[in-house]
Amino acid sequence: MIKNQKDKQQTDEHNNANSRFNWFPGHMNKTLKTIETKRPMIDLVIELVDSRAPISTQNPTFQKILGQKPRLLLMTKADLADPKVNAAWVADFEKNNQPVAFINYQQPNFIKKLVAEIEKTMANKQARQKERGLLKPQINALVVGIPNVGKSTFINHLSKTKKVKVGNQPGVTRGLQVLQLTSQINLIDSPGVLPAKLQSAKQANILAGLNTIRKDIYPVEEVAEAILTIVQTHYPKLFLGDAELSSENHYFAKEAKLRNQGSTLVMEQFLKKVADGEWPISLEFPTSWTEVATKENNHE
CATH class of the missing domain: 1.10.1580 (Conserved Hypothetical Protein Ylqf; Chain: A; domain 2)
Known part of the structure; x- marks a missing residue:
């Protein structure tokens, strides 16, 4: 039941948005089902978002499917956004305990810094695993994002780097591309998927x-x-x-x-x-x- 006029307005905006924008093709639904089957193997979710709209370019469906998996937001296209607003977004995410980092391919030691962000996000879980006797626990990180958010550029940049190995791991990927970032960190690529429904x-x-x-x-x-x-x-x-x-x-x-x-x-x-x-x-x-x-x- 709609309690007040504000709720009614929000519901109308939600319905209008989805009636005017009909874009969710079948292959995206198939991708979501594939991701769901991989859930037990995933340790970390790396979601790429456009710095110009880092909330709207998130896909909440990933969180619903993957539950409470640790999540690292990577903000792409920062050079296309307002630098002052970028800084404000980072402060806002950190205030809400959401790990976040910018992607800067021109930055020296880009991969080394990416590894550091992943290890920082996974520090608590890694510590618990080491307490159980796993001295070198593996991290399988699923890379997700909506179309045209810069995920392909991210993957292509990493795959062209000699330090990163590209391949498929039987039983884990079934055709999905895997990049071995380090001996302990694997990045599992996935196709871009838009939200099935928009909020407004x-x-x-x-x-x-x-x-x-x-x-x-x-x-x-x-x-x-x-x-x-x-x-x-x-x-x-x-x-x-x-x-x-x-x-x-x-x-x-x-x-x-x-x-x-x-x-x-x-x-x-x-x-x-x-x-x-x-x-x-x-x-x-x-x-x-x-x-x-x-x-x-x-x-x-």
């Missing part, structure tokens, strides 16, 4: 704006307007085109007129620039960021 229209629009949902599936006008609203709210001085960016409506219509192009084309070009990271902006913000932004604005 806002999440659906953000995922579409980041190109994690195929363009032929989502309503371009709705997504473009939703992303533009985020930009207008948090980055009002950002230069997007010839038309003035403000809280005024009809930005796309004005820009289309100035370019002598159709509004839909202008929207598509705008969304492509957002997805490609032409501007270092974030689309999602922790609660603490609202407080910080308010203080900064008051001092301008």
